[in-house]
Amino acid sequence: MSQVPQKESLKGVLAGKAQTILRPYKVRFEKALFDAFLGFGKETPLINACKYALSGDAKRFRSAIVYMISDSLGNSLNVDPAALAMEYFHTASLIADDLPCMDNDDFRRGRATTHKVFNESIALLASFGLIAKGFEEIANNADILRHSKQFAHHADRIGLLAVQAASKTTGLSGLIGGQFLDLHSEEIDREKNLEIIEKKTVSLFELAFVLGWLFGGGAPEALDEIRKCASYFGTAFQLLDDLDDLNSDKKKEQVINFALSFGKEATFREIQRCEHEFQRGFRNLQFSCPPLSELMEAISQLIM
Secondary structure, three states: OOOOOOOOOHHHHHHHHHHHHHHHHHHHHHHHHHHHHOOOOOOOHHHHHHHHHHOOOOOOHHHHHHHHHHHHHOOOOOOHHHHHHHHHHHHHHHHHHHOOOOOOOOEEOOEEOHHHHOOHHHHHHHHHHHHHHHHHHHHHHHHHHHOOOOOHHHHHHHHHHHHHHHHHHHOOOOHHHHHHHHHHOOOOOHHHHHHHHHHHHHHHHHHHHHHHHHHOOOOHHHHHHHHHHHHHHHHHHHHHHHHHOHHHHHOOOOOOOHHHHHOHHHHHHHHHHHHHHHHHHHHHHOOOOHHHHHHHHHHHHOOO
16 A cells, blocks of 8 residues: 655545546536525625635535436436535534634635634624525425426425434534534544544535435435445545645644544555445445546545
8 A cells, every 4th residue: 555645635636636527516516606696685794704605715525416416316406406505514614613712723715714804703603694594405405396297296305304414414413513522522532533524524425415315316215325325435535634634633732633543554444445335335226426436436546
């Protein structure tokens, strides 16, 4: 197995490989976001903070996953609202994570963090507001299903499942619970480390998979398998990030980094296991999503 590159980050290499795959989905999303901005209402510092946080040099990775899953199902359904919901939830979590009482970061997406440009109270309200907007978009996507001939009969059930998934992701069992563990865990064993990864990183990937599947016309009965695939994908993504940050994290007094705690070899093995189980999950579903499979293979190949 190769050593972690010193001059070029693993995620940087992945971004280069992923750029071509993600580009059409990002273009599609940016149009949807521009249209959504028109409905944000009268400009105020709070509205401007929301728009600011949603802009900048963002990859739109999780929103792209919604499109990838939906497109691969082949039902030609509009999932723009679900893609927007994913970005709203993700951005809300970033605003909160960057606050001085949390990670105290000054820069995000290539520019000053939201609380630096506005202030902490506006940033906090923007985070709350974007979570609410995310649930609004989920309702909008359920309404789109109600007007479709093929899926109108179970649009309400789909909407309920989507709300339940989003509530878990944004709540105590997801992002909020994960941030608490990140900030307040004194001793981190392997299980605790993976739990933090599951809540802070995997939960958003899981929601992207679920929303793309549900609003793309996938069978609700397959959600458990879809969640497993998402878990393997998100875990591999975070472990790659941990390998990337290995040298810088060594200099910090306390940091949660799987590779730092358990070694590069253990991290390599875990990524390979995730890639294997992810691909097996799609085979079990008899579902093919080439863009996601290519991205997962790229993550695994980087550490070969």
